[in-house]
Amino acid sequence: MTDNTRNDGLMPFHAMEILKHAKALEAGGLTVCHLELGEPGSPPAPRVIEAVAKALPQAQGYTNAKGLIELREGLAQYYAAQHGVAVDTEAILATMGSSAGFILAFHAAFAPGARIAITRPGYPAYRNTLVGLGFEIAEIPLALGNGWQLTGADIRAAHGRQSFAGLLFASPANPTGAAVNRAGLADIVDTCRDLGVRLISDEIYHGLHYRGPSVSALELTRDAIVINSFSKYYCMTGWRIGWMVMPDALIRRAEILQQNLFISAPTLSQIAATVALGERDYAEEQKAAYAANRLLLNDGLAAIGFDIGRMSEGAFYVYAGISRFSNDSMAFCQTLLEQAGVATAPGIDFDRSGGQGFVRFSYAGTRQTIELALERMGRFLR
Numbered sequence: 001m002t003d004n005t006r007n008d009g010l011m012p013f014h015a016m017e018i019l020k021h022a023k024a025l026e027a028g029g030l031t032v033c034h035l036e037l038g039e040p041g042s043p044p045a046p047r048v049i050e051a052v053a054k055a056l057p058q059a060q061g062y063t064n065a066k067g068l069i070e071l072r073e074g075l076a077q078y079y080a081a082q083h084g085v086a087v088d089t090e091a092i093l094a095t096m097g098s099s100a101g102f103i104l105a106f107h108a109a110f111a112p113g114a115r116i117a118i119t120r121p122g123y124p125a126y127r128n129t130l131v132g133l134g135f136e137i138a139e140i141p142l143a144l145g146n147g148w149q150l151t152g153a154d155i156r157a158a159h160g161r162q163s164f165a166g167l168l169f170a171s172p173a174n175p176t177g178a179a180v181n182r183a184g185l186a187d188i189v190d191t192c193r194d195l196g197v198r199l200i201s202d203e204i205y206h207g208l209h210y211r212g213p214s215v216s217a218l219e220l221t222r223d224a225i226v227i228n229s230f231s232k233y234y235c236m237t238g239w240r241i242g243w244m245v246m247p248d249a250l251i252r253r254a255e256i257l258q259q260n261l262f263i264s265a266p267t268l269s270q271i272a273a274t275v276a277l278g279e280r281d282y283a284e285e286q287k288a289a290y291a292a293n294r295l296l297l298n299d300g301l302a303a304i305g306f307d308i309g310r311m312s313e314g315a316f317y318v319y320a321g322i323s324r325f326s327n328d329s330m331a332f333c334q335t336l337l338e339q340a341g342v343a344t345a346p347g348i349d350f351d352r353s354g355g356q357g358f359v360r361f362s363y364a365g366t367r368q369t370i371e372l373a374l375e376r377m378g379r380f381l382r
Ligand SMILES: Cc1ncc(COP(=O)(O)O)c(C=O)c1O
Pocket: 038, 096, 097, 098, 099, 100, 123, 170, 173, 174, 202, 204, 228, 229, 230, 231, 237, 240, 241, 242
């Protein structure tokens, strides 16, 4: 018997509904500027493709549940080189994107039904995954005026209202692009330690910082679960490959869960990821294009009348206020799509209460797409 009506708060990802609608309009002849999804427009580095083509005939089986040792050694080298921390390859698990990492982390670290805190606004799959797996949620509201930054004081205040066992948080963040610096992250890590809250640090947008270096939670603590992915910085969304670094006490449980839930991450994707780690120059070229797009989009949106607030520091999103135009973000996105040919993600995806006043724009695509989108929106909204 199907149950589509269970009232547990599971919600569709409205950006995907916009994408579906955009595809239908395109099939009817309209051209659409796609700014709704957080996907790099470029393929992975050429050497990644070459290595996979070569490996294809042999790479048909499962790997060790934790992943290929070559990949885990490459990741340990990455932490030594980029973050100055020694990570044991035994503590690393290759996962099916960071999305699978979340499932392993929740089940490895928390009792069934435990309450986990997430920020609002935040990445919608956090909430939906927790709901789908039967965990409770505590929301920590963030403020535009504070650049959407999460602070130790925010965590403490939320915990005072309703205690929680874990905190899942990303820096840089989706949808706001807000990023904490070393002192900000230390404040979060210290607060979690004081409150006995297990921190899960989603570092998927690491590398995509426009002001300073990305600081990993591993530089500050070994108690946090660190989750990362090849999807964004390495342009490999569809390869479904990521990784996690577990605290000692949780490694074995995570390994057993991986053996049973997923067996192993896809073998070819692990080979691709191993090569991608050595292709940071290519990734930096993509980042330089995002950095230029970021300025173009921020200035262009502000000129049209969107509320930009403090310019975001990382990832590839602008979370813009639409108070001059609408108080219904989904209706606004539908209109923008149908009448201006620009696809965007409504704020209600990221914040069910305050998100009506916001829209998320992704600048992971090409400069030409952003220029055309700005021209179309300018004409339509002015
Ligand atoms: C903050 C954040 N975490 C995790 C993910 C999931 O990424 P993946 O499963 O492709 O690694 C996304 C995707 O957009 C994201 O924005």
